[in-house]
Amino acid sequence: MARAFEAVVVGVSTGGVHALQKLLGQLPAAFPLPILIVQHISADADGGLAKLLDDRCPLRVKEADEQDEILPGTAYLAPPNYHLLVEREGFLSLSADPYVSFARPSVDVLFESAAAVFGPALIGIVLTGANFDGSQGLKTIKQKGGTAIVQDPADAEAPQMPQAAMAATGVDYVVALDGIATLLQKLAARRSTIPHDEKGRDD
Amino acid sequence: MKTDDVEDVEIRLLLEGVQRIYGYDFRDYADASIKRRLNHWLAESGFDTFSQAQSQLLRSRSVFESLLRGITVNVTEMFRDPAFFHALREQVVPFLKTYPFVKIWHAGCATGEEAYSMAILLNEEGMAGRYRMYATDINEAVLQKAGEGVMPIAEMQRFTRNYQKSGGRASFADYYTARYDRAILSPALKKHIVFAPHNLATDGEFGEMNLVLCRNVMIYFKPALKERCLRLFDSSLLPGGFLCLGLKETLERRKMGERYEELAPPLRIYRKRYG
Ligand SMILES: C[S@@+](CC[C@H](N)C(=O)[O-])C[C@H]1O[C@@H](n2cnc3c(N)ncnc32)[C@H](O)[C@@H]1O
Numbered sequence: 001m002a003r004a005f006e007a008v009v010v011g012v013s014t015g016g017v018h019a020l021q022k023l024l025g026q027l028p029a030a031f032p033l034p035i036l037i038v039q040h041i042s043a044d045a046d047g048g049l050a051k052l053l054d055d056r057c058p059l060r061v062k063e064a065d066e067q068d069e070i071l072p073g074t075a076y077l078a079p080p081n082y083h084l085l086v087e088r089e090g091f092l093s094l095s096a097d098p099y100v101s102f103a104r105p106s107v108d109v110l111f112e113s114a115a116a117v118f119g120p121a122l123i124g125i126v127l128t129g130a131n132f133d134g135s136q137g138l139k140t141i142k143q144k145g146g147t148a149i150v151q152d153p154a155d156a157e158a159p160q161m162p163q164a165a166m167a168a169t170g171v172d173y174v175v176a177l178d179g180i181a182t183l184l185q186k187l188a189a190r191r192s193t194i195p196h197d198e199k200g201r202d203d
Numbered sequence: 204m205k206t207d208d209v210e211d212v213e214i215r216l217l218l219e220g221v222q223r224i225y226g227y228d229f230r231d232y233a234d235a236s237i238k239r240r241l242n243h244w245l246a247e248s249g250f251d252t253f254s255q256a257q258s259q260l261l262r263s264r265s266v267f268e269s270l271l272r273g274i275t276v277n278v279t280e281m282f283r284d285p286a287f288f289h290a291l292r293e294q295v296v297p298f299l300k301t302y303p304f305v306k307i308w309h310a311g312c313a314t315g316e317e318a319y320s321m322a323i324l325l326n327e328e329g330m331a332g333r334y335r336m337y338a339t340d341i342n343e344a345v346l347q348k349a350g351e352g353v354m355p356i357a358e359m360q361r362f363t364r365n366y367q368k369s370g371g372r373a374s375f376a377d378y379y380t381a382r383y384d385r386a387i388l389s390p391a392l393k394k395h396i397v398f399a400p401h402n403l404a405t406d407g408e409f410g411e412m413n414l415v416l417c418r419n420v421m422i423y424f425k426p427a428l429k430e431r432c433l434r435l436f437d438s439s440l441l442p443g444g445f446l447c448l449g450l451k452e453t454l455e456r457r458k459m460g461e462r463y464e465e466l467a468p469p470l471r472i473y474r475k476r477y478g
Contacts, residue, residue, distance in 0.1 A: 066451050
């Protein structure tokens with residue numbers, strides 16, 4: 001039977017480098033779901049963050065390129081100055097559209113496009129951040145039947161983003177950063193009760 | 204992945220209708236971005252659903268034109284990605300200077316900021332009067348703005364910073380006159396630029412170009428349309444000509460890539476091989 005979940009999306013801002021190292025560092029190389037990440041980053045940053053995370057985490061981490069195929073065991077970081085989106089055909093796309101929620105890349109853009117494609121098979125995570133990007137996106141994920149995880153604001157370097165997400169929508173789990181990787185592995189192992197995927201890609 | 208929902212079907216029908224009535228073909232645009240933009244347009248249009256908008260859209264040119272403006276978002280800036288313009292100056296212009304005259308096609312120029320940046324760069328490198336630039340876009344409203352060469356003064360600080368980082372040799376303030384909240388670009392910059400409508404999804408090539416620049420346009424297209432554009436650029440370029448793409452666009456994994464050499468690797472500047 002197919003897995004209950006097909007992808008994980010993560011939104012993070014202030015304090016993100018540390019938070020991502022911790023979260024991704026605790027996941028095994030064979031983590032069965034793809035992870036798509038928006039970390040707010042300045043427009044002229046180079047690809048250094050993806051490389052740093054790739055060096056320090058068992059998972060493969062890369063900066064997203066246009067038309068990257070979405071593969072399990074891989075974490076994709078939105079490139080500086082572009083929005084990251086998910087296409088139905090199972091690949092990524094980028095856009096140079098205006099800022100959304102004062103950001104490009106914007107967490108809301110990633111979350112909303114991923115929710116449209118993965119529906120209930122999506123896990124959305126909002127981590128530390130000093131703004132409110134991601135709250136609308138997490139709400140959309142919940143509306144489409146997905147699962148929402150928020151870093152416990154008391155545990156976050158900057159609590160505003162988790163707080164804004166919790167104010168915008170009901171969430172399934174509020175967890176300290178340290179507990180998220182374990183939770184994700186549990187969720188990733190869950191089997192769906194109805195076979196939602198006729199193509200049977202997970203067999 | 205799940206089956207189509209109602210909105211996806213509505214969007215497909217709408218784009219089909221638009222193509223058949225107005226000839227503008229958006230069916231091969233990547234779904235995720237176009238969906239965002241269409242939803243944005245719908246929210247402002249006053250219609251509740253795409254089906255409801257459809258009947259007006261197919262009958263009223265002005266409704267269609269508002270949709271067209273909504274679909275083709277035209278965000279751009281002067282000297283965007285300064286490192287790219289730096290490489291253009293240092294590594295491409297020396298080759299261009301060996302020709303008595305060069306032709307440049309700037310596809311998807313939006314409101315013209317990149318074309319004017321290129322004109323500044325070429326003029327500073329002593330090529331004034333030795334080039335013609337064809338700057339094209341699908342959206343005629345932005346082309347008109349491009350031709351005017353007037354920008355919000357509030358942008359100038361950022362553009363100046365970009366210009367300096369890109370290796371600019373003069374003072375950026377020499378290129379515009381400030382009037383109230385607007386910056387009017389020096390008319391000398393327009394002299395060798397022709398702004399013209401061109402649709403990459405349906406129109407043909409521009410012959411014998413020495414340089415084709417198309418940045419952050421094909422990221423919105425599905426693979427088949429992207430392929431069409433690249434073929435168009437390839438057949439427009441002379442051997443030894445240059446192809447400049449956006450920082451996240453590449454010829455990697457493409458057959459056409461074999462005929463090109465990458466000049467400044469992360470900056471997506473390619474040179475067409477001879478023979
Ligand atoms: C994000 S802007 C890129 C502007 C500029 N090249 C830059 O990178 O800053 C994309 C432009 O592509 C244009 N465009 C979209 N579809 C097109 C098509 N089929 N043919 C020509 N231009 C198109 C849009 O109107 C818009 O002005």
